[in-house]
Amino acid sequence: MQGAGNDFVVIDNRDESYSLEELVNLCPQLCDRRLGIGADGLLALFPSKTEGVDFTMVYRNADGSDAGMCGNGARCLSAFAYHLGFASEHKFEINSKVFSAEVSKIESGIFEVTIHFPIETSANKLPNDLFEIYTATEHVVTFCDKKTLQNEEFLREQGSKIRYDQERFPKGTNVNFINGISAEVIELQTYERGVENLTLACGTGAIASAIGWHHKQNEQNPESNTRVQCAGGNLEVSFKYNAESSVYSDISLKGDAVFVFEGQFYQ
Numbered sequence: 457m458q459g460a461g462n463d464f465v466v467i468d469n470r471d472e473s474y475s476l477e478e479l480v481n482l483c484p485q486l487c488d489r490r491l492g493i494g495a496d497g498l499l500a501l502f503p504s505k506t507e508g509v510d511f512t513m514v515y516r517n518a519d520g521s522d523a524g525m526c527g528n529g530a531r532c533l534s535a536f537a538y539h540l541g542f543a544s545e546h547k548f549e550i551n552s553k554v555f556s557a558e559v560s561k562i563e564s565g566i567f568e569v570t571i572h573f574p575i576e577t578s579a580n581k582l583p584n585d586l587f588e589i590y591t592a593t594e595h596v597v598t599f600c601d602k603k604t605l606q607n608e609e610f611l612r613e614q615g616s617k618i619r620y621d622q623e624r625f626p627k628g629t630n631v632n633f634i635n636g637i638s639a640e641v642i643e644l645q646t647y648e649r650g651v652e653n654l655t656l657a658c659g660t661g662a663i664a665s666a667i668g669w670h671h672k673q674n675e676q677n678p679e680s681n682t683r684v685q686c687a688g689g690n691l692e693v694s695f696k697y698n699a700e701s702s703v704y705s706d707i708s709l710k711g712d713a714v715f716v717f718e719g720q721f722y723q
Contacts, residue, residue, distance in 0.1 A: 461656025461688010517650025524593030527659020615647025656688030
């Protein structure tokens with residue numbers, strides 16, 4: 457499946473045929489773009505062990521590392537769950553947090569999915585005009601012009617440098633480069649931890665970038681609906697902002713989730 461160009465291997469693991477350890481070990485093989493299927497990461501739908509929650513989302517980066525949350529992955533897995541017979545509105549859990557999803561079918565194999573994030577966050581300004589913003593996983597946002605945003609070699613170099621800055625980011629971080637088009641339209645390129653490269657989109661990065669852009673503009677609007685233009689497609693981020701507490705809440709991410717192909721993998 458793919459969501460705005462973020463591509464994933466997606467597994468129905470409701471019968472728990474695979475342990476988490478087995479899936480983690482399979483990740484590098486499955487996600488290898490020359491020797492495997494090829495993907496930014498692996499999604500697996502596990503049964504939920506929490507009352508009132510429909511399923512558990514498991515996500516791992518292409519190298520098998522724990523990404524925390526993946527926004528585009530969540531959208532794809534929710535579309536997959538709907539395809540399997542779950543309700544169009546459902547709840548899922550990942551890393552002890554419960555998210556809600558709304559799924560609607562656009563055409564065969566293509567769905568529009570909105571994920572509501574149960575988090576509150578803020579923009580922490582760092583030196584060199586960087587903003588650290590937690591969106592259920594670690595992100596840094598920095599600003600650049602359109603020409604710089606198109607220089608992918610430079611973005612990879614700078615993204616890797618910031619991502620591996622162990623002094624400031626001991627867990628590592630995802631790095632978002634954004635160019636503001638208007639008050640509520642931005643262009644985005646993300647260097648993703650665990651993929652160790654630029655990806656065509658990043659859902660949690662889109663949220664962090666929309667918040668960073670709002671913060672950069674002196675936080676004028678108490679509500680925002682931002683279109684985020686990624687190389688693989690457009691995403692929509694909405695949130696509310698409390699000026700007194702400097703807190704962002706009621707965060708949601710919307711975009712398409714697409715089935716690409718189905719098949720069998722021989723280990």
